[in-house]
Amino acid sequence: MILVGIDIGKNQHTFSIVDMNTGEILSNPSLFNNNQEGFLFLIKKLNMYSKSDLLIGMEDTGHYHFALLKYLLDIRYTVALINPTTTDLTRKLQGGITKNDPLDSLTICDVIGSNQRKKPYRVTKVNRFDLYEQKQLTRHHHNLKEELNTYKNRLQKCIDIVFPEFNSLFRSKYGIVYMNVLKTFASAQKIANSDIRTIRKCFEYDGRGKRITLSADQLKAAAKTSIGIPSVAEEIQIRHLVCQIEMIEEQLSEIDKKIEEFSLQNNSPILSIPGISHFSGTSILAELGNICNYTKASQIIKFAGVAPYHYESSQFTAQHTAITKKGSRYLRKTLYQIILPVINHNTVFTAYYNKKLAEGKGHRCAQGHCIRKLLRIIYHLLSTEQTFDPALLI
Incomplete structure (x- = not known):
């Protein structure tokens, strides 16, 4: 078996080739660029051996290995992915005190050449890429949800300062009227000093759904007796946070539609x-x-x-x-x-x-x-x- 260890970098990768049976280094650590020219240089070196005799190893870390991994899988090479922690522990067990790309590529060869009962790597396949886009979308959904919660918490902090009674006027938060009022006025003082006709416009919207029981007159009356503190800084933050929340919710809606399409395809x-x-x-x-x-x-x-x-x-x-x-x-x-x-x-x-x-x-x-x-x-x-x-x- 011929082992190929590839240490992944952002712009350049390093590979070494080792004979598993004899431990002989057939190709000393060499650099190649993360582009088409570099990939062809690597393939030229690999063509000296039979594909069935080659096992290529690389660390499953970050995203820099995706292009090379798919390139190798598309032309039917066998690729093993390794947890970076395994490589690090192997280097330390060998007593290594130096870490650099050439040595790491040889360490990767040691890992995939291991005769342990439990292999410290997993051989990946082309069809793993069928789920790549779905993984990126669902992870993006998770990340956007976390951002949304952060912005909503910040929004509530601002509301508690400028209009602490605001939430008690609504049955639920973040509805159409709720967000329209915050985006237009952003504080109890602004609502109290505004014309009632302007406030009523925030209650007007097209679409289905049960209308809220709160009226513009009740909102203005509550604003006049509010203990909220007038703050220009908080008002600006409220308007910006409302826009960010609405934008993220639109993005989540777009993602959810695409995820549902993938889900129906998966069946x-x-x-x-x-x-x-x-x-x-x-x-x-x-x-x-x-x-x-x-x-x-x-x-x-x-x-x-x-x-x-x-x-x-x-x-x-x-x-x-x-x-x-x-x-x-x-x-x-x-x-x-x-x-x-x-x-x-x-x-x-x-x-x-x-x-x-x-x-x-x-x-x-x-x-x-x-x-x-x-x-x-x-x-x-x-x-x-x-x-x-x-x-x-x-």
């Missing part, structure tokens, strides 16, 4: 589980990748980072340990977001959750047990292409 059996939506289903599928990469359900539980630590030493075995939180944080976040709807919509999960509570487990711990049960079911459905049947869980 995955996990959508048959009550409580799993198009977004959560697509997020789970995209983060897991090809289910064929896993041989048992415990592997996806480990990948999601929801497996509890096992600590045992001599005659002591820890009875209570936290989850590892390793692997995909986006997958873990999605699982914790959907587990309550799954519990509420399925009697078997409800009974399992209550059973864990009766055993003395806390709410979060019981959720973790339900998530691991859900992942075992997801693995079975994806492996067998079977739809969810709650009767089979009993």
Whole structure:
């Protein structure tokens, strides 16, 4: 077997070629550019060996390796992806005190040439790229949601200063009238001093939906008696934050439509589980990748980072340990977001959750047990292409 270790960089990569059987360095560390010319230079070197004899290794880090990875997979090379932590630990175990790109490319060869029972790498396939766009969209959705929550919290802080009674006037926050008033006036003082006809315009909008019971006259009366503090700085922030919130909500709407399209194309059996939506289903599928990469359900539980630590030493075995939180944080976040709807919509999960509570487990711990049960079911459905049947869980 001929090993090729590639250390990834932003503008340049470094590769080394090593004979696995003899340990001989067939090609000393060499640089090549992250462009078409550089890729052709690498392929010219690789063409000296049979594709079936080559195993190419690179770290699965950042995004700089995507173009090279897809290029190699498209021309049917076998590529192994390595966790950067594995490379770092291997270098330290070898007593290395120097870190640079040439040495790292040789260390990568050592990692993929390892004869350990559990291989410290995973061989990737072309069809993993089928889910690449879905992963980017669902992760972007998660990130936008976090930004949205940040902006909403900042908005509430500003409202508490200029018009603390404002939220109590509305049944729910962030509706059309709610946002129109903030965008137009931004403080109790501005509302109190404005013409009633101008205020009424904020209550006018086209579209369906139940109209709010609050009137423009009631809003103005509340503003006149408000204890809010006039502040130009807070008013400017409110107007800007409202615009940012509306923009992010529009972006989320666009993303959700595209995610739903992908979900319908996937037609995955996990959508048959009550409580799993198009977004959560697509997020789970995209983060897991090809289910064929896993041989048992415990592997996806480990990948999601929801497996509890096992600590045992001599005659002591820890009875209570936290989850590892390793692997995909986006997958873990999605699982914790959907587990309550799954519990509420399925009697078997409800009974399992209550059973864990009766055993003395806390709410979060019981959720973790339900998530691991859900992942075992997801693995079975994806492996067998079977739809969810709650009767089979009993």
